[in-house]
């Protein structure tokens with residue numbers, strides 16, 4: 291071959307490689323209404339139903355049909371478990387370790403922090419989470435928007451921007467709190483995060499009933515949901531204030547939880563990952579703001595307290611429990627460990643665990659018409675596990691296929707029909 295021909299051939303290869311990269315990472319590049327058919331031998335629809343030997347038909351970003359006779363097959367996921375992409379209702383997507391390896395929080399505005407946040411998003415998507423609710427940081431906004439534009443791969447992000455942190459009278463008058471909520475909306479918030487208590491060690495309310503009423507009422511007027519970090523009495527107060535969802539919740543009484551069920555307030559408790567992660571990465575957290583050495587022994591003691599609270603909540607008829615891992619530095623991409631903790635350590639039914647991160651999470655976000663199940667008209671957010679999570683919950687660690695809005699981001703170890711290149 292002539293040298294020039296070799297060069298031309300190399301150029302073609304290079305151009306083609308760039309095209310392949312673009313087609314993997316840019317939903318825009320794949321926005322054409324190409325028809326894709328996925329074959330599944332076991333399909334969980336996200337609402338608790340199981341289908342066998344069927345096919346999912348996708349056009350553009352959406353599922354258009356479930357048709358066992360559709361062909362030709364583009365992705366053969368038979369032998370795996372196919373289900374909707376998971377939704378994590380509680381993450382801190384920008385919270386990372388800094389260049390020195392230490393906890394850097396989620397609000398750092400440096401180039402390192404921006405890359406770290408993009409890496410968190412990538413890890414989360416690769417772990418099968420196609421939507422996350424970040425609760426929250428102003429730094430979430432550029433990441434959310436870059437992902438939405440297809441510039442950076444990651445899960446769909448909903449963010450609270452700046453949380454309202456309860457500090458008693460210093461949190462402001464009801465009118466000032468209403469102004470704060472309006473400011474978050476103006477800054478692009480998809481929801482509002484409120485801290486109404488400090489911690490399980492110091493569970494006393496940090497906002498008055500009047501302040502909480504103002505926050506959740508103003509958010510409701512703006513069409514925004516309210517997620518309230520609460521323990522003990524703050525759980526009842528947030529429920530009475532008409533807030534949407536309680537995060538964490540331990541030390542709440544049965545009566546408080548029954549009131550939540552009665553009012554339709556969602557509960558997002560945790561079963562272990564967040565605390566296991568603090569212990570696993572202790573050296574990276576210790577000594578950084580909010581993590582003095584003396585808190586670590588109590589973190590370990592808290593794990594059974596959280597388990598018992600979760601079990602208490604499971605016994606309340608009609609209480610709606612969603613999946614939220616509280617993923618932060620060290621646990622991005624390991625969100626699914628929370629499923630294992632819920633099933634193994636708390637006794638959550640495995641199918642209920644899956645639904646809590648699919649249809650139920652979508653309902654809690656008011657997005658049931660877009661995500662959370664595999665049905666015509668919904669976004670083509672589809673993942674596959676090597677294993678069956680209903681029989682073996684640890685298979686949630688083996689995500690081998692990830693599609694978000696019709697774009698395949700991961701396809702590892704999956705048998706595929708021969709393709710042209």
Ligand SMILES: [Zn+2]
Nearest residue numbers: 380381382616
């Ligand atoms: Zn959190």
